[in-house]
Amino acid sequence: xxxxxxxxxxxxxxxxxxxxxxxxxxxxxxxxxxxxxxxxxxxxxxxxxxxxxxxxxxxxxxxxxxxxxxxxxxxxxxxxxxxxxxxxxxxxxxxxxxxxxxxxxxxxxxxxxxxxxxxxxxxxxxxxxxxxxxxxxxxxxxxxxxxxxxxxxxxxxxxxxxxxxxxxxxxxxxx
Amino acid sequence: xxxxxxxxxxxxxxxxxxxxxxxxxxxxxxxxxxxxxxxxxxxxxxxxxxxxxxxxxxxxxxxxxxxxxxxxxxxxxxxxxxxxxxxxxxxxxxxxxxxxxxxxxxxxxxxxxxxxxxxxxxxxxxxxxxxxxxxxxxxxxxxxxxxxxxxxxxxxxxxxxxxxxxxxxxxxxxxxxxxxxxxxxxxxxxxxxxxxxxxxxxxxxxxxxxxxxxxxxxxxxxxxxxxxxxxxxxxxxxxxxxxxxxxxxxxxxxxxxxxxxxxxxxxxxxxxxxxxxxxxxxxxxxxxxxxxxxxxxxxxxxxxxxxxxxxxxxxxxxxxxxxxxxxxxxxxxxxxxxxxxxxxxxxxxxxxxxxxxxxxxxxxxxxxxxxxxxxxxxxxxxxxxxxxxxxxxxxxxxxxxxxxxxxxxxxxxxxxxxxxxxxxxxxxxxxxxxxxxxxxxxxxxxxxxxxxxxxxxxxxxxxxxxxxxxxxxxxxxxxxxxxxxxxxxxxxxxxxxxxxxxxxxxxxxxxxxxxxxxxxxxxxxxxxxxxxxxxxxxxxxxxxxxxxxxxxxxxxxxxxxxxxxxxxxxxxxxxxxxxxxxxxxxxxxxxxxxxxxxxxxxxxxxxxxxxxxxxxxxxxxxxxxxxxxxxxxx
Numbered sequence: 001x002x003x004x005x006x007x008x009x010x011x012x013x014x015x016x017x018x019x020x021x022x023x024x025x026x027x028x029x030x031x032x033x034x035x036x037x038x039x040x041x042x043x044x045x046x047x048x049x050x051x052x053x054x055x056x057x058x059x060x061x062x063x064x065x066x067x068x069x070x071x072x073x074x075x076x077x078x079x080x081x082x083x084x085x086x087x088x089x090x091x092x093x094x095x096x097x098x099x100x101x102x103x104x105x106x107x108x109x110x111x112x113x114x115x116x117x118x119x120x121x122x123x124x125x126x127x128x129x130x131x132x133x134x135x136x137x138x139x140x141x142x143x144x145x146x147x148x149x150x151x152x153x154x155x156x157x158x159x160x161x162x163x164x165x166x167x168x169x170x171x172x173x174x175x
Numbered sequence: 176x177x178x179x180x181x182x183x184x185x186x187x188x189x190x191x192x193x194x195x196x197x198x199x200x201x202x203x204x205x206x207x208x209x210x211x212x213x214x215x216x217x218x219x220x221x222x223x224x225x226x227x228x229x230x231x232x233x234x235x236x237x238x239x240x241x242x243x244x245x246x247x248x249x250x251x252x253x254x255x256x257x258x259x260x261x262x263x264x265x266x267x268x269x270x271x272x273x274x275x276x277x278x279x280x281x282x283x284x285x286x287x288x289x290x291x292x293x294x295x296x297x298x299x300x301x302x303x304x305x306x307x308x309x310x311x312x313x314x315x316x317x318x319x320x321x322x323x324x325x326x327x328x329x330x331x332x333x334x335x336x337x338x339x340x341x342x343x344x345x346x347x348x349x350x351x352x353x354x355x356x357x358x359x360x361x362x363x364x365x366x367x368x369x370x371x372x373x374x375x376x377x378x379x380x381x382x383x384x385x386x387x388x389x390x391x392x393x394x395x396x397x398x399x400x401x402x403x404x405x406x407x408x409x410x411x412x413x414x415x416x417x418x419x420x421x422x423x424x425x426x427x428x429x430x431x432x433x434x435x436x437x438x439x440x441x442x443x444x445x446x447x448x449x450x451x452x453x454x455x456x457x458x459x460x461x462x463x464x465x466x467x468x469x470x471x472x473x474x475x476x477x478x479x480x481x482x483x484x485x486x487x488x489x490x491x492x493x494x495x496x497x498x499x500x501x502x503x504x505x506x507x508x509x510x511x512x513x514x515x516x517x518x519x520x521x522x523x524x525x526x527x528x529x530x531x532x533x534x535x536x537x538x539x540x541x542x543x544x545x546x547x548x549x550x551x552x553x554x555x556x557x558x559x560x561x562x563x564x565x566x567x568x569x570x571x572x573x574x575x576x577x578x579x580x581x582x583x584x585x586x587x588x589x590x591x592x593x594x595x596x597x598x599x600x601x602x603x604x605x606x607x608x609x610x611x612x613x614x615x616x617x618x619x620x621x622x623x624x625x626x627x628x629x630x631x632x633x634x635x636x637x638x639x640x641x642x643x644x645x646x647x648x649x650x651x652x653x654x655x656x657x658x659x660x661x662x663x664x665x666x667x668x669x670x671x672x673x674x675x676x677x678x679x680x681x682x683x684x685x686x687x688x689x690x691x692x693x694x695x696x697x698x699x700x701x702x703x704x705x706x707x708x709x710x711x712x713x714x715x716x717x718x719x720x721x722x723x724x725x726x727x728x729x730x731x732x733x734x735x736x737x738x739x740x741x742x743x744x745x746x747x748x749x750x751x752x753x754x755x756x757x758x759x760x761x762x763x764x765x766x767x768x769x770x771x772x773x774x775x776x777x778x779x780x781x782x783x784x785x786x787x788x789x790x791x792x793x794x795x796x797x798x799x800x801x802x803x804x805x806x807x808x809x
Contacts, residue, residue, distance in 0.1 A: 011458075013461035013465075013468040015461035015462070015466065017247045017464055017466070020246065021247055030245060030246055030383055030384060030386075043355055044324075129468065
C-alpha cells in the first residue's frame with residue numbers, strides 16, 4: 001500500500017506553515033485559502049486539526065461529481081480530478097465528510113491534495129512538530145499501540161509518543 | 176510600480192466622517208520604515224499634531240504589519256500598534272503575534288490608520304477592498320471573549336482586534352486584545368480605541384502577496400529555520416517557554432514580589448517554577464508561521480478555578496500576579512483570563528493592584544477607602560479590586576489612572592508607585608539583577624519596560640554586579656562570539672572575550688535597534704530567534720521577498736531611524752530628562768543590601784547617549800545623527 005499523509009492532531013500547534021507552503025507550491029501564491037491542506041481551528045480551545053484529502057477507497061466526491069471527472073488512479077490509489085472539465089459546482093466539497101478539498105476562487109475549480117504530484121509532500125517536510133507524516137497509514141497506528149502496550153507492562157517506559165514533539169520533552173513516565 | 180512582498184496599500188479610516196482612504200505604498204515609504212513599527216513611527220511623527228489629547232479625537236491609532244508577515248518565514252506573525260499613549264503622554268506602542276497580521280496584509284493593507292472619533296460605538300469590518308463601519312451597540316459593554324464569539328459567528332474567518340470593558344471606560348492601561356489569547360497590552364492603546372468609540376476591527380483577506388524571487392526566498396526561509404533550531408535556547412524554550420526564567424529571577428531576588436519590596440517569595444519555586452507547565456499543560460500553541468510554539472495550553476481541571484483555560488502560562492502574568500500581587504499558581508492563571516476578558520494590561524494592572532496593596536499594608540489606605548480588606552496574596556480581594564478598576568468604581572476609578580496619577584490624586588504613596596515615565600514597571604528588580612534589560616527600562620522610548628532592549632546574547636547564568644553598572648558577564652565562549660551577527664568593530668566594543676563581559680551601553684543601543692528591526696520586519700523576539708537571526712539573514716530574506724535591495728547595514732539604519740523618530744516624537748510631546756529615572760526606592764531602599772547607584776548609572780546612560788549620537792545631558796539627538804539618518808525635523 002502506498003504512503004499517505006498521516007495526521008496526528010495532538011501535535012498540531014496551529015502554526016499554519018503547511019497551508020502557506022502548500023499554497024505556494026501548488027497554486028503559486030501564499031495564502032491559506034489556496035492550500036489543499038487546511039488547519040481547522042477552534043480558537044477558544046486553541047484546538048487545531050489539519051485536514052487533507054484521504055483519498056478514500058470509495059470516495060463520496062467521486063459519486064457526487066456531476067461531470068464524472070473524479071476517479072481513482074488504481075496504480076497510486078489517489079483520487080484525482082480532470083480539472084479542465086471541472087465546472088466549479090462544488091458538489092464534491094459538499095459531499096466530502098472531512099471538508100478536505102479546496103475551492104480555488106481564481107480558477108473557480110475545486111482541487112484536492114495530490115501528494116505534490118507524487119514527490120515528497122511539501123507540507124510534511126515543513127511541519128515543525130511532526131503532526132504531519134508521510135508514511136504507510138498502518139504503521140502510524142502500530143507505533144502508538146506498541147508504546148501503549150509497553151507502558152502498560154513496564155513502569156519506567158518512555159512516554160507515549162502522543163506528547164513527544166521535536167524539542168519538547170515532558171517529564172517522563174506514564175501514571 | 177508593482178511592489179512585491181507587501182500588501183500594497185495603507186488603509187486610513189476617519190471615524191468622524193466615516194471616510195475611507197487608501198494610500199498606495201510606495202517603494203520609498205517601504206524602504207524608509209520596512210514595516211510594522213517603522214511605518215507607525217513615520218506616520219505618527221508626521222501626522223499627529225503636537226499636544227494632541229491622547230483620549231481625544233485628534234489621536235491617531237496605527238496598526239503596522241511586519242514586512243515578512245504572510246509568508247512561512249519562521250515566526251513572521253507580528254503586528255505593531257501605536258498611538259500617543261494616555262498613560263505616558265508620549266509614544267505608545269505594543270506588539271502582538273497570533274494571526275491578525277496575516278489577514279490584514281492579505282486584505283491588501285500593510286498598515287491601518289484610524290483617525291477621528293465615531294458618534295456612537297462602532298466596529299470596523301475589513302473584507303479585502305470592502306471597508307464597512309458598523310454599529311456596535313450590541314457589542315459595547317461585552318467582555319472581549321463574548322465579543323469575539325459574536326463577531327466570528329457573524330463574519331466567518333475574521334481575525335479581531337478589540338477592546339473590553341476596560342478600554343470602553345478609558346482605563347489608562349487598557350489593552351487592545353488580539354483574538355482571545357493575545358494582545359497589544361502596554362501603554363493604554365485600548366483606551367485610545369475606547370475614546371474613539373471603536374469596539375473592534377474585524378479583518379479577513381483573500382489576496383496573496385507575491386515574492387520577488389520565490390526560489391531564493393524559500394532558501395532564506397530554510398536558512399531562518401535552521402538558524403532558530405540551532406539556537407542554544409531552542410529546546411528549553413520549546414519545552415517551557417518564558418517560564419524558564421522564573422526560578423532564576425527568584426534566585427537573583429529580582430522578581431517584582433509584593434510590589435518590589437521583597438525580591439522573591441518563600442514558595443516561589445513551587446508556585447512559579449517551570450514544572451508548573453507540566454502540571455497544567457498538555458500541548459503547544461503557535462502563532463502564525465512559528466516553529467517554536469512557546470504557548471502551552473493551560474487548563475485548570477478542578478478546584479476553585481475549575482474550568483479556566485488560557486493559551487499560555489507566561490512569565491508576564493506570573494510576575495505581575497504571582498510576584499507583585501503574591502497570588503498562587505491557579506489564581507494567576509485566572510488573572511490571565513480576567514485581564515484578557517476585561518481587555519487590560521497584565522503588567523500595569525498587577526502593578527496597580529500591588530501599589531494599592533502596599534498602601535493598605537502601610538496604613539495609607541484603609542478598609543474604608545477600599546471597601547474591603549486588601550492584602551498581598553488574597554486572590555478574592557485582588558480580583559474584586561481588578562473589577563472595580565475596570566469598571567471605575569470607588570477607589571478603582573483613581574487606580575484606573577495608573578500608579579503615577581493615582582499617587583498624585585491620592586496625595587500619597589509616591590514611593591510605592593513603581594513606574595518609569597508613567598508606565599508601570601515589570602520585573603526585573605534592578606537591585607537584584609543589573610543587566611542590559613534594566614538599563615533598557617530607562618532608555619525605552621515607551622517608558623518602563625525591557626522588551627525593546629532584549630539582546631542576542633542574553634542569558635541567566637550569572638548575576639555578578641561587580642562592574643559598576645557598566646558591564647555584565649558575557650558567559651559564552653568564542654563560538655558564540657563568532658556566530659553573533661554584528662559588525663566586527665562594534666562587536667569588539669560590545670563584548671570583551673578575555674574579560675568575559677558585555678558593555679551594557681554599547682550593547683543596549685545595538686539591541687534596541689535590532690528589536691526595532693524585528694518589530695518592523697514582523698518576527699518574534701523570543702530568545703531562539705534573537706540569538707541567531709540577525710540583520711544579515713533578514714537582509715537576504717527581505718530583499719528576496721520584496722525585490723527592494725537592502726543591505727544588513729541599511730536595515731539597521733532604518734531601525735535606528737525609527738528609534739530616533741520616536742525619540743523626537745517624545746521630545747516634541749514634552750519628554751524631559753528628569754523623567755528618565757527609576758522609582759526612588761531602587762536608589763534609596765536596599766534589597767539584599769543592594770541599591771542602584773544613581774550616579775554610576777547616570778554615567779552609563781551618558782555612554783549610551785554618546786553611542787546613539789545624542790547629547791549626553793539633554794538626550795536630544797544631534798544634528799549630525801539626524802542628517803545621517805535622513806530625518807527632517809518637524
